[in-house]
Amino acid sequence: NLQSKLDKAFKTLKGQGRITEINVAATVKEVRRALTDADVNYKVAKDVTDRVKEKALDRKVLIAVEPGQLFVKIVQEELTDLMGGEAQPINLKGDPAVVLIAGLQGSGKTTFSGKLASYIKKQGRNVLLVACDIYRPAAIDQLKVLGEQVGVEVYSEPDNKNAVQIAQNAISHAKKTNKKIVIVDTAGRLAVDEAMMQEIEQVKKAINPSETLFVVDSMTGQDAVNTAKTFNDRLDFDGVVLTKLDGDARGGAALSIRAVVSKPIKFMSTGEKMEALDVFYPDRMASRILGMGDVISLVERAQQAFDDDEARRINAKMRKNQFDFNDFLSQLQQIKKMGNIKDLLGMIPGMGKMVKDLDLDNASFAPIEAIISSMTPKERERPDMIDKSRKRRIALGSGTSEQQVTNLLKQFDEMRKMMKKMNQMQASGKLAKMMK
Ligand code: GDP
Numbered sequence: 148n149l150q151s152k153l154d155k156a157f158k159t160l161k162g163q164g165r166i167t168e169i170n171v172a173a174t175v176k177e178v179r180r181a182l183t184d185a186d187v188n189y190k191v192a193k194d195v196t197d198r199v200k201e202k203a204l205d206r207k208v209l210i211a212v213e214p215g216q217l218f219v220k221i222v223q224e225e226l227t228d229l230m231g232g233e234a235q236p237i238n239l240k241g242d243p244a245v246v247l248i249a250g251l252q253g254s255g256k257t258t259f260s261g262k263l264a265s266y267i268k269k270q271g272r273n274v275l276l277v278a279c280d281i282y283r284p285a286a287i288d289q290l291k292v293l294g295e296q297v298g299v300e301v302y303s304e305p306d307n308k309n310a311v312q313i314a315q316n317a318i319s320h321a322k323k324t325n326k327k328i329v330i331v332d333t334a335g336r337l338a339v340d341e342a343m344m345q346e347i348e349q350v351k352k353a354i355n356p357s358e359t360l361f362v363v364d365s366m367t368g369q370d371a372v373n374t375a376k377t378f379n380d381r382l383d384f385d386g387v388v389l390t391k392l393d394g395d396a397r398g399g400a401a402l403s404i405r406a407v408v409s410k411p412i413k414f415m416s417t418g419e420k421m422e423a424l425d426v427f428y429p430d431r432m433a434s435r436i437l438g439m440g441d442v443i444s445l446v447e448r449a450q451q452a453f454d455d456d457e458a459r460r461i462n463a464k465m466r467k468n469q470f471d472f473n474d475f476l477s478q479l480q481q482i483k484k485m486g487n488i489k490d491l492l493g494m495i496p497g498m499g500k501m502v503k504d505l506d507l508d509n510a511s512f513a514p515i516e517a518i519i520s521s522m523t524p525k526e527r528e529r530p531d532m533i534d535k536s537r538k539r540r541i542a543l544g545s546g547t548s549e550q551q552v553t554n555l556l557k558q559f560d561e562m563r564k565m566m567k568k569m570n571q572m573q574a575s576g577k578l579a580k581m582m583k
């Protein structure tokens with residue numbers, strides 16, 4: 148983890164009592180490597196670290212009480228600024244307001260269209276979805292299924308092979324049926340090709356959208372940047388949707404795309420379920436890129452999807468560094484209700500590693516619950532009081548091994564330390580603002 152590496156680097160520096168620009172340079176290099184590991188384009192990473200270096204020297208990082216933390220905070224701020232600072236709203240002007248969805252095949256356009264429709268509908272607005280993928284009949288069905296699921300009408304013309312016409316007819320239909328927002332899902336190809344670009348350009352010209360969103364799979368790493376550039380040159384889109392952030396991708400593509408096309412990322416998608424759509428917050432993504440997890444998004448999602456009071460209670464405990472195994476168990480159970488444990492667990496600081504270690508699927512999740520269930524309520528609150536003989540009993544009671552119990556306790560402890568660090572950052576700086 149980046150932070151502990153930095154802490155260590157600085158400890159050595161201080162011990163030597165020789166603090167020079169060269170030492171900072173070495174640390175900066177470490178940061179740059181961490182960024183490129185997270186899929187950030189090399190040039191972008193270099194720009195970031197050059198500015199970080201300047202700020203670090205400026206803000207006297209080397210004589211700070213916790214130089215590593217201050218350093219990471221500076222990096223976090225720099226990344227946040229680079230991604231635009233504030234969350235950018237979607238522009239829904241016009242009657243009806245038209246949103247055009249573009250991107251390669253498989254990037255997640257159709258899924259996102261459904262999610263966006265659901266999101267807008269929940270705000271009490273009348274939405275129409277339009278199936279403009281004329282190449283795959285299955286694409287129309289896919290959108291229809293999603294539309295049904297979220298309760299939004301889907302406009303399609305299965306026999307019409309003219310995407311421009313379909314889009315225009317859909318808008319007339321929207322006016323007739325009093326729809327205020329029209330979301331046009333389009334076809335994509337496996338790679339950018341001229342015919343596809345022309346088609347989407349023509350659709351755009353014909354329907355004059357107030358918002359054109361480019362959807363891109365974050366797992367494609369550096370390719371995502373090139374594709375974004377090509378689409379932007381032709382379509383001059385208004386914003387980016389980053390999908391599949393529930394996977395291994397660490398979100399570095401977000402940084403590079405923003406830097407290369409100068410367009411804001413507006414939404415991120417973290418799963419196949421219709422609920423898994425989040426507004427893109429640059430500061431949260433910066434934390435995620437730095438490997439600190441995205442607790443706030445996780446808590447928000449929990450609040451949306453299920454018990455508000457419970458989520459608020461847990462959120463408060465996290466902030467007071469009182470998060471315990473009871474809360475953990477309660478979260479596991481709530482998360483399980485949503486069906487996609489893996490997506491969500493990855494958002495908890497320190498959990499990414501745990502998920503990996505366990506090679507997680509639903510079945511391998513059972514031991515964790517069994518272990519926690521075999522603890523007494525007191526032990527769940529204060530796991531540090533679990534001694535060797537209790538470990539043995541818990542292992543017996545849960546049908547696991549002592550090693551498994553020890554591992555869980557260790558990982559839970561790491562997770563709590565990570566939360567504490569995040570809380571300290573939030574208390575001390577910019578992050579505090581967004582918690583309000
Ligand atoms: P399109 O070809 O651009 O319309 O892409 P689709 O919406 O059909 O999505 C392609 C595949 O990616 C489907 O299997 C989706 O379920 C999946 N998918 C879309 N968004 C996400 C996401 O955020 N996370 C994950 N894990 N899968 C996604």
Ligand code: MG
Pocket residue numbers: 256257258280286333
């Ligand atoms: Mg599609």
